[in-house]
Structure formats: structure tokens, C-alpha cells
Amino acid sequence: MIKTNCAKLNTWVKMWADIMQPEKVVLCDGSDAEFTRLMDECVAEGLAKKLDDKKRPNSYYFQSDPSDVARVEGRTFICSRKKEDAGPTNNWMDPKEMKKILIGKYTGCMKGRTMYVIPFSMGPLGGPISQLGVEITDSAYVVGSMKIMTRMGAGALKLIEEKNDFIPCIHSVGKPLPEGLKDAKWACAPIDDKYIVQFPEEHEIWTYGSGYGGNALLGKKCFALRIASKMAQEEGWLAEHMLILKLTKEATKETKCVCAAFPSACGKTNLAMLIPTIPGWKVETIGDDIAWMKFDEEGNLRAINPEAGFFGVAPYTSAKTNKNALDSCSKNTIFTNVGLTPDGDIWWEGIGYDCPKGTIDWKGNIVNDPASRDADENPVAHKNSRFAAPAANCPGIASDWESPKGVKVDAILFGGRRPNTVPLVHEAEDWAHGVFMGSIVGSEVTAAAIGLKAGVRRDPFAMLPFCGYNMGDYFQHWIDMEKLPQAKGGKNLPKIFFVNWFRRDKSNKALPAGFLWPGYGDNSRVLAYIFDRCNGQGETVDTPIGKVPAKGAINIEGLDSCWNEKTMEQVLSVNVDEWKDEVERIEEHYAKFAGHLPKELSDRLAILKQRLGM
Ligand code: O2Y
Ligand code: MN
DSSP states (O other): OOOOSOOHHHHHHHHHHHHHHOOOEEEOOOOHHHHHHHHHHHTTSSSSOOOOOTTTTTOOEEEETTTTSOOOOGGGGEEEGGGTTTTTTBOOOOOOHHHHHHHHHHHTTTTSSSEEEEEESSSSOOOOOOEEEEEEEEEHHHHHHHHHHHHHHHHHHHHHHHTOEEEEEEOOOOOOTTTTTOOOOOOOGGGOOOEEEEEEETTTTEESSSEEEEOOTTTTIIIIIIHHHHHHHHHTOOEEEOEEEEEEEEETTTEEEEEEOOOOOOOSHHHTTTTSSSEEEEEEEEEEEEEEEOOOOSSSSEOOOSSSEEEOOOOOOOOOHHHHHHHSSEEEEOOEEEEOOOSSSSEEETTOOOOTTTOTTSSEEEEEEEGOOOTTTSSOOOOOOOOEEEEGOOOBOOTTOOOTTOOOEEEEEEEOOOOOSOOOOEESHHHHHHHHHTTTTEEEOOHHHTSOOOOOEOOGGGGGOOOOOOOOHHHHHHHHHTTTTGGGTOOOHHSEEOOOOOOOTTTOSSSSBBBBSSSSGHHHHHHHHHHHHHHHOEEEEEETTEEOTTHHHHHHHTOOSSSSSHHHHHHTTOOOHHHHHHHHHHHHHHHHHGGSOOOHHHHHHHHHHHHOOO
């Protein structure tokens, strides 16, 4: 059994080892040597491949079971004591009932396996916004991935010992290994036997049956969003599904930090790592997925990235779309479900060069005729294939990305993929209006993507799968941030904007796929406008939905001629009929929250209706 100077940890590990009955228990130290040893053990057992050390130093390749390729929202539960406290957007089960089921599953679940004990910190070690956790797991892949994604090992353990406290995170792949049997390439339980469970009142996480991503790397979605959002509600801070970037105007060296929330598939990682197309501006990355924000003693709202790595979607990451992301996985990276080339490197659709003949696809089949392969129907890399890469590898990482006190937040952006209705950028009139904007975030999804009817899927604050309590109460918490004494009635809070890079005019054949805005690096033009607005500059026009840039306020110099003053007029336009329809959709969305919807938000909707003449 492990022996640390944290009595709570020793007792907790002993209790779980008695239940799970592993062959041995190992306390992880987080060292580079431990990473290499564990990954090499996976290679020796046939669970992983080491990539060519010259092309991709210290990097490993895993293929998951086809039933275990993504987060499973249908098997994710918020087990608050009262169902109402999980709210209308979460799956709920009574905590006692759930614990009974899971104790049954956990009993003997690690037979024949090693129980790894992973002490970790979300956020820089010892920082005022950081939090400590310990994950128990029977997956060496999880240990390796946690080493990349968190500050894991001896340093975190020392802090846990000093505090005698941590967030307990329990994980098992749910597949005991009978003596004498060879392990499966990727051990996991069948889909209906996977459980991703949060106990928000106890600040505990129990997951079972999946070894993949957010289901198994418990520091990420389970802790840093679902449990942390509940802690943030209790303690007066914010745990958000947001990237953090730092924008510098090179002429004056002035900087602004921006946090931005977008639903999946809206280019969050691309924005976090953007390379500006307008001269004189620099974007640096602080985080690509999660932001924790707290007021400091001077009354500044400060943000940290609680993670230490990027768990990025591989397909369509290329030197053209996101060079910084591609460079981030040049070494010390774990790849999952991408293609494996004959020369020991990785490949995925949209990487920017052809698939080498003889590549192994994510299912383990050889690709003999890459040219005849249908990238949509039968991709070489799974569409949710991933790289786990250290953030420190990113050429565009900001020098202060690990500052324990965080960076001052100047602006918050919300956005989604909206082919119509929503202009390129509009600005909230005050904090409550900004919260309203966050509460109505939605993104166009194709029917295939979600197995539901196509249309706008509302994803408030991009937190739909990640809010650890009633989403209506979460809206209220955002409203209440303005009432904290440090907020000085909103004076100390960031400005809020809504952006939409995806508005289209399909009838204009000159526009690529009808997009009224080029996106990618040209989003720096919108960031520059937001920077100016934070300084009280940049001309605006009032509309029923908020302030939009005046003609000429966004620099379009140097854009391809298909994007011009006329398309700018279109992309910034506010169409009253479209917004009347939007209001009806917002009313349907708000109805779900019933008595939990803050009055400030229904008031804001009433103002919008009145302005639209409804
Ligand atoms: O499918 C998974 O387990 C990963 S999901 C993910 C990974 C990195 C960043 N964001 C997400 C997400 O679903 O928002
Ligand atoms: Mn995410």
C-alpha cells in the first residue's frame, strides 16, 4: 500500500484498493522517466507503438476500442441529492443509488491490474486559483496522458500533504484481467456499461468503463468544468469552457487578454493559436479549452488555464489551418486513433499531404490504396482522433501562461456556428446583457453530427455538457458576479462580445462556400476591433441586439477582393425578421429553466422584443 504524509490520501487509497483488488498499487511521481517507462511497458505488451524517435521524439501511438472513441454525454450523470439541482440539461440519478451500482461495478474491477495513484494540480503548483486532485486509475495510458495534461506527481503530492485535502477522482477501465490472459489492446466496458459520474455536493468524480479522453482524464471535463463549476458557484468565481489568448499591439506593446467560449467544432483551438494576418498584432496562447477566473485583491478578474497540455482534435490540423497546434505535437505527445505511417509517424485527413501507402488506419487495417479511400465514410484517422501535447511545445505560448496569479481578463467572447441572423461581432451594453448573450449561445449542427434534427443546438456558454449543476442557477451565478464587492458594480468586469465567423450568403458564388467572412488568421481583424473597444475606441452603431462596428471600424485592407465593403455590410447586418424568429427560439430555450431562469435574463429578452417591435 502507498504511504504518504497525507492521512486522508492513505486511508482513501486503502479503501479503494480493498474494493478494487488490484495486483499492486503504484504512487506516480510524475517524472519523465516514469512516463517513458510506462509507455514503453505499453509498447512491450502490444498496447501502443513508439513513433520514430527522430521524427517524433518520445511520442506514442494508441488505438482505442471502436466503442470507446469520445465523451459519452448519454452516460454522464450529475448526482446531486435533489434532481432539481442537476437541472433540465443534465442526466440525474440519486447519489446513493448511483454509488450502490458503481460499488458493485468497482468490486474486483482491478484484479490482475495495477492501481496507479496520480496526485495532480489543475493550474500552476500552489497558485491562488489552482486546485489539487488525486486520480486512481488502472490505465497506464491515463497516467501518461495526465502527465501531459496536468501538473502531476511529486510536486502536487507535497501540496496535498500540506493541505491534507484533494478532490477524489476514481477511474477504472472496467475490465479485470484474469490470470494468464493477454490484455486487450484497449480495455474498456461496453457502451451501456460506461459511467461518467459527478457528485457535485461532495466534489467527487467516479468514472467506469471508458479509457478515452474526457471520460478517463478526470482533471479535464469532470474536474475542471463539472466539479469546478459547482465549487465556483459556492465560492464566487468562474470555471468556464473557454480559451484564453493574449493580444498585443506591437506599436505600443499594449496587451489585452481575451477569454472565449464556443461550442465544439467552432475552431476554439484555432482561435487560441491564431497567427494574425494584419501587420502589427501578435496573438499568444494561454489556454485552448478551459479558463478559471477569480478576482484578485486589487479587484481584477484574473484567469488561469488549469491544464498543462492540449487534447486536440487531429483531423484537419495542418500547417495552413493551425501551425502552432501541429508544432505542439512535434515531440513528447500521445496520439490516439490517428493513422500510423509505415515509417513510424502519424497521419490524418487534412494534415496537408497525401496518406502514405501502407499506413495503418485507426481500426488497424492497412491502407493499400489511399487515393480511393472515402475520407468521410471511412477515414484513416477517426474524426475524434486526438493528440495530447504539452502546452510548453506550442511556439505561440505566452511567456506568462503559467503565471500562478493568472492574467487580467479584458474581454469575454461568446460565439457559435450561425449561417444567418448573428452578425460578425456585436457588443453587450452591460454585464447582464453579456450574460444574456452567453445564455443563448447556439451552433448549427448537421443531423449526422448529433443523430438529431439539424438546426441550432443551444449550448449556453458552451457549457451544456459541462455544467455541474442546474444551468438556470449557473446563469444566476454569472449575473451575481456583478454583485460581488470586487466587481465595483460591473466597472471591474470585462467587456462582453458575441462573434460569428460563419455567416453565409450561398448565392454569392465568389465567396468560398458562401462564407461572408474569411475566418482563421483574419479573425485577428475582429480581435483588433475588440482591443480598440476595450480602450473606448472604435466606432459603433446601436442596433436592437447591441452595438455593432460602424462602417470602416474593422480593417479589411489586404483581404481577397471577394470580401469587401459590400460583404462587410452583409456580415454586420441585423435583420429584424430573423431576430423575431430567433426570439421565439430563445423563448422555447428559456422555458426549460422555468423558475430557475434569472429575472435579469427574462427582462433582457423583454427589452429585445420591445426593440424588435414584438
Ligand atoms: O471526446 C473526448 O473525450 C474529448 S472532448 C474535448 C477534448 C478537448 C477539448 N474539448 C473537448 C470538448 O468536447 O469540448
Ligand atoms: Mn472543450
